[in-house]
Amino acid sequence: MIWNLTKNTAFYALVTLIVVLAVFPFYYAIITSFKTGSNLFTVEYFPSSFSLENYVSVINAGSFTRNLLNSLVVSTLVVLLALLIAVTASFALARVRFRGRSLLLLTILSVSMFPQIAVLAGLFEVVRFLGLYNTLWSLVFSYTIFTLPFTVWVLTTFMRDLPVEIEEAAIVDGATPWVIITKVFLPLMWPAMVTTGLLAFIAAWNEFLFALTFTSSTEVRTVPVTIALLSGASAHEIPWGTIMAASVIVTVPLVVLVLIFQRKIISGLTAGGVKG
């Protein structure tokens, strides 16, 4: 009896601890974003004052909305491009027998092992060579490169699990590979597509290093860089209030996206149940 009670208590204490650890930084950002003036520097765990001043100033501050739009455009393009390439690539990798297929798959996976900083210089040269420097395309280009290994790998695994007979039935029905991919496989792969697409979006949305390196002017920056470069009235002032407000604004689209696709993600994780 007592042992059971202790066990239950310990269990929920642990759950609470994990939740607090995960949520606290974001919670602290939210309550800080509503504070102004010297209040910012008092440590409080519950909101004591409420003001939207920080939000107003960050939205009016120069190019923030423009940068937000940039982030949105870049992330969306990355997702679309990555999914298009990954779906066609994974069809070949999962379904077409050719020499060196598994070697190719392993190579693709190993690409994702390189730390960003290791390829930064080389990639910078490529971006310059292609004339993409200081354009949004440089970001679309580099993010797609870094997203593809993961996307291809996940979709390949998923596509391999789709029953071969369904593909053969489509071949007998006279379908070309493109028709098989778009009309037969895609509808079965939505859960996997949504999951990988969302992860690609989040990665592109949060990326900092490339965004900082490949752009120089304010109007082609993405939000993570903008936030990092927010400056106060003097060189010695760090505008915590506006930084926190901007951080909250940046998080909102992700939360909305996850909420919209939540059910799809969950079914994506259990999608092995597809049966002809």
Added chain:
Amino acid sequence: MTAIHLNNVRKSFGTFDVIKGVDLEISPSEFMVFVGPSGCGKSTLLRLIAGLEDITAGTLAFDDKVVNSLTPSQRGIAMVFQSYALYPHMTVFDNMAFGLKLAKGGTDEIKRRVNEAADMLQITAYLDRLPKQLSGGQRQRVAIGRAIVRDPKVFLFDEPLSNLDAALRVQTRLEIAKLHAKMHETTMIYVTHDQVEAMTLADRICVLRDGIVEQVGTPLELYEKPQSVFVAGFIGSPKMNFLTEKHADTYRAHTLGVRPEHLEIKDKGGAWNGKLILSENLGSETYLYIDIGAKDPLVVRQDGTASQQPGELLHISPINDNVHRFDQSGRPAASN
């Protein structure tokens, strides 16, 4: 009305030969059944004819036209798969219409043909449902319907009944027989490991073993005149009894085959004597397992129920000397 000619057709996966040179003529509008134990290459042979696998060597011709390098849809075949292979996200109607839509058929024409096929298979009521809302038998009908709609020259079945339960299997078997009667201009090839399906459906049966054709013939030819021990053992249920050594010597054969239904119990003076080990009573018939000193017990089929008790000594004789004599190589022994 398409005839199919296979000329020394071979298939290898890497260094492994699955089909080792098959010559076979399938007549127009014939119902041909490929039968054999698992791993004999019967499904592979069907997939070669379908165009789902490349032929390694030899020629495959529909009528006079070599089709080795044509795609399945160019060959004009339709196929029913063992696992149904329906498109899970499409309704029954769309499943059946998919091929026609790809072939750019007119909307009215597609509707007419799908409805016709659905009528024939009595699945009209389910046209709006998804495959997951159907039972196994209904799914298999949809799969058959999808094949009918394409109005194929050659209709291929790859073990279509294996996933159904016993009662449904018999019912669907009858429907496939009816289908063959209705589509009497279509050549059909049917793969199965079940010799009852083979015997009941086939115009002719092709028995395969290790990628080689053992024997081709009508069901009765295979039953009455098996050209090898393998075919003799494969066709017929329960299996033919095989006797060797002293039991076969009397008949001047290396291996002697007698079907359980061609044996009778005598009051005395049978060809063989032995003790009853077990009797399986099925009501309409009874199988007696008798130890006559051979390697395996001798199986005897009796009409109705049998009164003999285990341990009893029985005398057995082949009816009208209805036995099959095979020589050392497993081929029928020369009569002398």
